Amino acid sequence: MNNLPSNPSEYSADQSSIDNLLWQYVQSLNPDTVAQLSKPEPKVAQIMEQNLRGMLGNLPPEHFGMTITTSRENFGQMLASAMMSGYFLHQAKQRMELDKSIQTLHSSRDS
Structure with a gap:
């Protein structure tokens, strides 16, 4: 329904x-x-930074000074996207750790 x-x-x-x-x-x-x-963990922060750079443009900030102007709505959408990426990566990490734990349990039980 x-x-x-x-x-x-x-x-x-x-x-x-x-x-x-x-x-x-x-x-x-x-x-x-x-x-x-x-x-976030350093690897997650790096992935999120790359994601934001992809949204804003790929110019390296250490070599370019730039100003970005946007509306509150667009900024909110970008922030939400970054947060969802972080949430997804966090959930993926938890899933990976759970899978590893289950594999370890199965391995120790089979021994």
């Missing part, structure tokens, strides 16, 4: 409600937890 709203304004209201719940959840987290979640 299709649970999507019938018109775009309903979707926008539903998304806004979800965004508010997420924001409330993040605000309820322990500051140490937020700090830990805000620091």
